[in-house]
Amino acid sequence: MEKNNNDLRVVIYGIGGIGATLGGWLTQKNNNVYLLARGENAKALKSNGSILKNIVSDSSETIVVKVIEDLNEIANIDVVVITVKNYDVEKVAKDISEKLGDNPIVVGLQNGFENQRILPKYFTKIVYAVVVQSGWVDKPGIFGTRGKGHLTLGTPENKNPEIAEKVAKILTPGIPTITTQEFQDAAHSKLIINLSNATFTLISSELKDDDSIFKLWNIFMNVYLEGVKVVKAAGYKEYKLKGLPSWDVMEMGKNLEKATAINNFKRNLKYSWFNSMAQDMIHRKKNQSELESLTGYLIQLADSFNIEIPYNRVIYELSEQQFKKKPYQPLPVETIWEEINKNLNNG
Structure with a gap:
């Protein structure tokens, strides 16, 4: 029975x-x-x-x-x-x-x-x-x-x-x-938001002014939109997950004026450093993370389709280096911004 x-x-x-x-x-x-x-x-x-x-x-x-x-x-x-x-x-x-x-x-x-x-x-x-x-x-x-x-x-x-x-x-x-x-669509749609885990683990929560917040917002948006581009190229469709932003909303968001972008971003920004990767690296000081299985996975997928994803690649490479350091310390957003722009200019 x-x-x-x-x-x-x-x-x-x-x-x-x-x-x-x-x-x-x-x-x-x-x-x-x-x-x-x-x-x-x-x-x-x-x-x-x-x-x-x-x-x-x-x-x-x-x-x-x-x-x-x-x-x-x-x-x-x-x-x-x-x-x-x-x-x-x-x-x-x-x-x-x-x-x-x-x-x-x-x-x-x-x-x-x-x-x-x-x-x-x-x-x-x-x-x-x-x-x-x-x-x-x-x-x-x-x-x-x-x-x-x-x-x-x-x-x-x-x-x-x-x-x-x-x-x-x-x-x-x-x-x-x-x-x-449509489980693989759902899982890849969630992956895109999880790409920000590395961003908010690598970048310090100590943001000195609105310019710093705007830089972080730009990084977050580009990391996300690169994820959408790769996932679409791989043949996966958007799966609407309640409580998470849609691809269209994020695409429209990249054109927001600076003041609006900063104000919108500030609303939930404080929760961003509660993500699971930041918990491992910053709060629990584990020196273990899911970097490879999240951003690393996206990079492999992008490489298989010859898609350039400079924001995710810089975040991945810097995270790989920084996460090995003991004790681990996040970097100022200005440092990451400089590295990304260097990468874009060299590209």
Whole structure:
């Protein structure tokens, strides 16, 4: 007899910002959710619950969660939602495969496409997600968010549609979740906005005046529009993701007058340094990032179509150099602006 969705045992593997928000909210609606965490994070979650702080509403909630530190601690796991970053996916996939075989449904919640290369080596019942959801770690057991976003599930070749629908029903009580048959369009549309992760990690948040903000706005816009150009050339179509700007809006935005551009950009600018790459490099000082799987992926795609993307290339090359430095320090926007213009003039 097939289990009801709420009877399925779900493990959220990796309790950073996304794992904590999804796992916490899902726990409030489902008694069969387990958060797999380790070290100080696991200790804090067990002792104090998961504390989610919403910086938009200036509120916090404490959620009592079930915590495990190893997959062997519980039996009959039906679904594993992997919420670690790309650079940890292989290690996690091996761990799941060694302990659970190919039995569970495996859901990959990563930016980019690295999980599409790794997970099929180990599993057959796979679903991927495009994640539009904010979350970060303030300290062990305490997480920040801007509130509930949404997930879009699917697979590259529309395999396992019934599994995708099943997973959507399981996850929706935690974060609104839909399925799509245009998953690669959705994933490439999300990639374009994720290109700014490197921009806001490489460039310091200390902007001395409106001229600095305008330079950053120009860099952000060109990084985005180069992404659109490459993704279109590769044959992917725009997939409208709620809460994210459309390609047309961004295209029109490049012609804004300076004062209007600065005022519009300022509205949400403070949130830009909460992105996952900045969290790794600046706040957690990990010296690990998803640079290669995001901007690096776009550069490979651009090269395959002989498309020049000078803004993304400068951001990528400088990030590659800077991210190796310990301690890592972001650069002033003026430094990046100068390098980009040098590159454009030499081109």
